[in-house]
Amino acid sequence: MAMPVIDKESLIVNLDEMGAVKFGEFTLKSGETSPVYLDLRLLVSRPATLRRVARMMQATASDLTFDRVAAIPMAGLPIGVAFSLTADIPLIYPRPQVKGHGTARFIEGTYHPGERVLLVDDVISRADSKLEAAALLEAVQLEVRDMLVVVDRQMGGAQMLEERGYRLHALLTIQEILDTLARLERITKDQYDFISAWLEESRHGRSRTP
Numbered sequence: 371m372a373m374p375v376i377d378k379e380s381l382i383v384n385l386d387e388m389g390a391v392k393f394g395e396f397t398l399k400s401g402e403t404s405p406v407y408l409d410l411r412l413l414v415s416r417p418a419t420l421r422r423v424a425r426m427m428q429a430t431a432s433d434l435t436f437d438r439v440a441a442i443p444m445a446g447l448p449i450g451v452a453f454s455l456t457a458d459i460p461l462i463y464p465r466p467q468v469k470g471h472g473t474a475r476f477i478e479g480t481y482h483p484g485e486r487v488l489l490v491d492d493v494i495s496r497a498d499s500k501l502e503a504a505a506l507l508e509a510v511q512l513e514v515r516d517m518l519v520v521v522d523r524q525m526g527g528a529q530m531l532e533e534r535g536y537r538l539h540a541l542l543t544i545q546e547i548l549d550t551l552a553r554l555e556r557i558t559k560d561q562y563d564f565i566s567a568w569l570e571e572s573r574h575g576r577s578r579t580p
Contacts, residue, residue, distance in 0.1 A: 376426050378542060382550045384419045388412050391547060393561060400496050402572075405565050406544065408521050410492040414448045424452035426541050427490070427518055431457070434516050434539070436488040438462050438481055442503045446491035449520065453490060462487065464506040476506060483511035494519045494538065497527035501534065521547070525572050544569060 385391055389412060396407040413420040427449075441450020441463045454461035462479030481487075487507055494500060494517075504514045515537060522528060522540035531538050545566070552562040 376429055376541070378546060379550050379554075381419075381422065381426065382542065382547050383554070383556075384416075384422070385410075385547070386551060386556055388416050388419065391551070393557070393565070398495055400498070402495075402525075405568055406548075408493050408523070408544075410449070410520055411445050413492075420448065420452050421456070423449060423520055423541070424456040427453045427520075428457045430539055430541060431488060431516075431518055434488060435486060436516065437485040438479075438487045438512075440464070440487040440489050440503070440507055440512075440514075442489065442491040442499060445493075449492055450490040459488075464503050477510055481510070481512060484513065486513040486515065489514055489517040491517070491519050493521045493523055494527035494531075494540070495523045495525045497530040500527070500531060500536075504534075504536065524569060 382391075385408075390409050392407040392409060393405060394407070396404050398404050413423060436459070438460045439450050439454045439457070439462070441447045441454075441461060443463055443466050447463055450461055450463065453459075460479065462477055462481050465476050465478060489500060489503060489507070491500065491503075500517055504517075507514050515535075516539060517531060517536055518539045520541050522538065522543045524544050528538040528540075548557070548562055548565055551557045552559065
């Protein structure tokens with residue numbers, strides 16, 4: 371079966387139309403203030419777009435070798451489920467908190483030590499949550515080499531992962547989103563210039579971090 375063509379422009383327009391690309395002043399998980407926020411949790415209410423994202427992820431991951439998909443709760447979990455169903459690859463996920471009843475396990479789903487997993491999430495900023503999830507998976511002797519996200523915010527996360535021996539794959543970058551929205555006149559030149567300058571400063575800040 372042929373892999374679908376990755377039409378980035380159309381996906382960016384879809385995300386913008388559904389309100390997933392927000393502009394203003396937002397506090398990220400890292401505590402940093404950002405002028406742009408990507409709310410990909412909205413994908414659960416847009417099944418056609420979620421299905422499209424899953425197919426694009428399947429195409430992006432077609433050259434990778436892995437036995438299972440591992441989704442990061444919470445935002446990455448519905449994306450991981452959609453990808454798992456589309457690619458017909460088993461899914462597991464690390465729990466954000468270990469439950470104190472039942473099996474009390476911290477990895478849900480079946481797996482075997484030594485298997486390779488593809489870690490999946492919605493976006494990446496600084497990569498802290500990705501490294502935490504990878505550590506949990508590796509603690510049960512699963513192998514993590516590749517991570518796949520919908521959007522790379524280009525805030526140093528890819529470099530952090532590379533330094534630890536992981537490879538990042540992304541459907542989109544935040545710069546691609548900004549370039550497309552500006553070209554289609556869905557954002558103003560002032561918005562584009564301001565956010566692009568903020569991103570550049572953010573990258574430089576990451577490079578100066580010891």
